[in-house]
Structures are given as C-alpha cells and as structure tokens.
Amino acid sequence: MPDAPRPAAPPRPDARRSLGVAALLGVGLMAAVDEVVFHQLLRWHHFFDLSTPAVGIISDGLLHAFELVALVSGAFLAADLLRRGAWAGRWAWAGGFLGAGGFQLFDGIVDHKVLRIHQVRYGVELLPYDVAWNAVGLALLAVGAALAVRARRARPA
Amino acid sequence: MAYLAAARAQRRAGRRWAGGRTAAFAGGVALLALAAAPPLAAWAHGDLRGHMVQHVLVGMLAPLGLVLGAPVALALRTLPVPAARRVTRFLRGRVVRVVSHPATAAVLNVGGMAVLYLTPLYAATLHAPALHALVHLHVLAAGVLFTWAVLAGPDPAPHPAPLATRLGVLTLAIAAHAVLGKLMYGYGWPCGVAGAAEVQAAAQVMYYGGDLAEGLLLVALFARWYRAGRTAGGGAAAGGGVAARARRAPQDLRRVRG
Numbered sequence: 001m002p003d004a005p006r007p008a009a010p011p012r013p014d015a016r017r018s019l020g021v022a023a024l025l026g027v028g029l030m031a032a033v034d035e036v037v038f039h040q041l042l043r044w045h046h047f048f049d050l051s052t053p054a055v056g057i058i059s060d061g062l063l064h065a066f067e068l069v070a071l072v073s074g075a076f077l078a079a080d081l082l083r084r085g086a087w088a089g090r091w092a093w094a095g096g097f098l099g100a101g102g103f104q105l106f107d108g109i110v111d112h113k114v115l116r117i118h119q120v121r122y123g124v125e126l127l128p129y130d131v132a133w134n135a136v137g138l139a140l141l142a143v144g145a146a147l148a149v150r151a152r153r154a155r156p157a
Numbered sequence: 158m159a160y161l162a163a164a165r166a167q168r169r170a171g172r173r174w175a176g177g178r179t180a181a182f183a184g185g186v187a188l189l190a191l192a193a194a195p196p197l198a199a200w201a202h203g204d205l206r207g208h209m210v211q212h213v214l215v216g217m218l219a220p221l222g223l224v225l226g227a228p229v230a231l232a233l234r235t236l237p238v239p240a241a242r243r244v245t246r247f248l249r250g251r252v253v254r255v256v257s258h259p260a261t262a263a264v265l266n267v268g269g270m271a272v273l274y275l276t277p278l279y280a281a282t283l284h285a286p287a288l289h290a291l292v293h294l295h296v297l298a299a300g301v302l303f304t305w306a307v308l309a310g311p312d313p314a315p316h317p318a319p320l321a322t323r324l325g326v327l328t329l330a331i332a333a334h335a336v337l338g339k340l341m342y343g344y345g346w347p348c349g350v351a352g353a354a355e356v357q358a359a360a361q362v363m364y365y366g367g368d369l370a371e372g373l374l375l376v377a378l379f380a381r382w383y384r385a386g387r388t389a390g391g392g393a394a395a396g397g398g399v400a401a402r403a404r405r406a407p408q409d410l411r412r413v414r415g
Binding site for chain 2: 057058060061062064065066068069072073075076079080
C-alpha cells in the first residue's frame, strides 16, 4: 500500500492541510520568538531559574524540542505541499496567524497563570505585562480568524 | 582511507557511489580529527569547556557525517561475498535489533551523558587515561548508533522503527539533552572539577552545540522523507515516505548480498 503509485490527479490547493501545516509553523515560530527574545535576549524569564521546580525545567526542555521539530517538520511539509501544487496561500496565512496567536495565548494563560512555570517578567508589576502578552495573542488570533473568513469567501471549500 | 579506497573501487567497477556520501563521510572524519587535534585535546584536558566542544564534535556532529556517508552499504558492496554475508547476518541479529532501536540508542546516548556528568565518573576520567579513552569511544559509538537508528538509513537498516517512533524518540532526546544542559548550568554539575563560570559556559556549549547538531539531524530525517517523495495526508500517513523506504532496506540488503 505505501508503494502504490502516486494518484495522477491535477494539482489542487489543499485548504485544510495548508492551514494545518502553516499553523504548525506559526506555533513553532512563536515558541522560538518567546524562547529567543524573552529567554535569551531580554532575559526576562531566564535560561534557567533556580526557583523553578524540576517539572518546569523538563517542560521547558520539551517545549524547546517541540519548537525545533515543529519548525523543521512544518518547513518540509510546506515544501511537500508546494511541490504538489497543493499550497493554498490564503489558508496558509490564516493558519500561521492562528497557530502563532494560539500558542501565545496558551503560553500566557496556561503556562504563566495556571501552571505558573514562569512569568513574563520578575520584580515588576505583572499585570500590564500579562495583559500585553495575552492581547498580542488575541490580536494574532483575530487576524488569523479574519484571514480564514476571507479565504473561505475567496474559494468556498 | 578504507572508505576512499572502497569508493574508488566502486567507481572503477562502473558502479555509482554518490560523491555526496563520500563528502559526508570525509566531513565526519574531519570533525573527528579536529576533535583529536593537539590544540583542542590540550584545551579539553584541563578545561570543561574544551571537553564539551570535543564532546559535541565527537558525539553529535561527526556521527551525522559518518552515518550519512553510508559506510556499511559501501562495505557490503565492496567486501567479498562471504564476508559481506557475515556482516549481514550480524546486522540482522538480535543484538543489533535491540541495540539499534531508537529508544535503546537514545538511552545509551543521552543516558550515557547523564551518567558521565551527573556522577563522579567525569572527575574519575581526568585521572585515568584508559577510562577517558573508553568514555570517548562510548560517546562516538552511541552517537553513531543513535543517528543511524533515527535516520534508519542511508545504510541498510534491517529493523527500522516507524517514522513516528523515530521522530518521537528524537524529540524526547532533544528535550532530555536540553534539560541535562540546564541542570548542569543550574546545579554546577559535574561537581568539583571546575569553577561555576566554567561549568556554566560548558553547559551552554552543550545546549547550543547540541541544538545545532539535533537540528541538523532533524533536517536530515525530514530531507529523507521529502526525497522519498510521498504524497500523503496527515502525520501518520506522511510517515509512509520514510517508513516505506526503510521497509525496502532489507531488500537492498538482500540485493547487496546476492
């Protein structure tokens, strides 16, 4: 079965897969931005924080690994879609924004507030930072949703 | 040397041996030579940072080149048939099956590192040259084994794990490596061999160097999937590419043997 010949169907944009692959890239990109900008450049929440419990370190390692895998696998899956002419550009943009916004909001709500793995910044009044963090996530999600609506109108699935 | 001679023999016999493979293998050997070069070896002897640079070269970057060079496939093609048959029998044996499972290889690889740095073993190697050499040998062997187990190629892999398993194990191994680097950074392991700043710098070399090597391994894994050229829907089905290729590997083995 895996060796079955490739179906000779004419190339057709695959909306759902484009959306999914781009969302994967969006998540990976946002995770990388979080890690590189906030952990390593601004050092707001640090490379390693001794007050963080071991669970926090392990989850951070998993996030790091996931981010790498998401970026590399997303790039190759996107390349595969492009090669097959199945890349639906509008849906992909929507997926990218939805993935990035979804990750940002998830990080802001679950990691920071529910699990309390780390905060946006230490030693400051946290509320403005939390509001800004989650507002960015919401804004990205809103852009993604708007793009998805536009994509649906442009080419009814 | 043997690799180059064998590659030339293949060419001369009118059979193709890709230049890229030769280049990958030569790159791996060059990285090993770099790691063993007197300046780096001297630095590594008294400095944990130097040791860690050596470690990333020997255990992570060089294995990638060596494995992508497909030395076993070349040997099977070049060796006389009885010898090649013995190699094949060994590769198909139970030992290789157990040891070359990605999970086993990952434990041998990252677990070995954890034992080395989180126990007094590292301090012991500083005073026992034989133990030191043994550790380096383990690092190289485990690195090659892990790379081969994750890629399930280009050398014949008689017992390839499914792509999802290999990707999952690689993800966990990357995470474990990052956690290990942070533990060393945070708690100053290995204890009693260097100052805190030196240990932290070494941990960062491990963290970022490891990232680079693991990123390249990921790219190699997906490049193989991409080149296999499968059109697939969804993650599991997407695995058909590499997995299908990997499943064909035993046939390659048979062809080589015959």
